[in-house]
Amino acid sequence: MIHNNYWDERYWQQKSWKYGELLLIWQDTAGDAGLWQLFLPGCGPKNLPSEQQFNPLTCSDKLHWKETAVDELLNRDSILKLPAAKKDIFCSWQRFTTFETDILARLGQVPAGKVISYGALANWAGYPRAARAVGRLMTKNPFPLFYPCHRVIQADGRLGNFGGGTELKRQLLKTEGVLFSPAEKVSPSSRLKKSLKLPSL
């Protein structure tokens, strides 16, 4: 058996989704069985080791349970409505800095149908001028859909970039009920209001 750091105890799986084929990377260690990474259609690595394909018959019970649950979320197209408290059940959280954890935790609380700007998200999580650092974090968001980076837009209402393509970003937002101006900017009424009460981190 070839020892490869990344694929050690990790397994890949493709799942069909409304907007294309997703690639999921599962981690199955004793202490931390869960989703390691999710790639939007067209975003994942190309060469996947066949011996590391996810197998429900040989994985741990814990992982099998999570995989089944995620499968149902995708089939019922309810993944985008997953409440904040349930997101971290599925996702593996061991590898993040405090900044990343803080930002992703806040991001997880942005509900479907609302958007927030990069700067406002940074400020909200306690990093007042870190808009650009947030953008940088979004590029490597390991859990899109779970942690909805498609709901993070530019301060002037333009969409900003998106790993899965800006068209998918627009599509997702429209499906969620976000309103757009004639000039295709997100209308102010769809912004998350500051008054929302949040649990402390």
Next chain:
DNA sequence: CCGAGGGCTTGTT
């Protein structure tokens, strides 16, 4: 009411 340009900013690698 745009749009382009420049300077400023952050956390990570």
Next chain:
DNA sequence: GAACAAGCCCTCG
């Protein structure tokens, strides 16, 4: 310590 990035804000024309 330097370079980077899915930003922001202000200034002009």
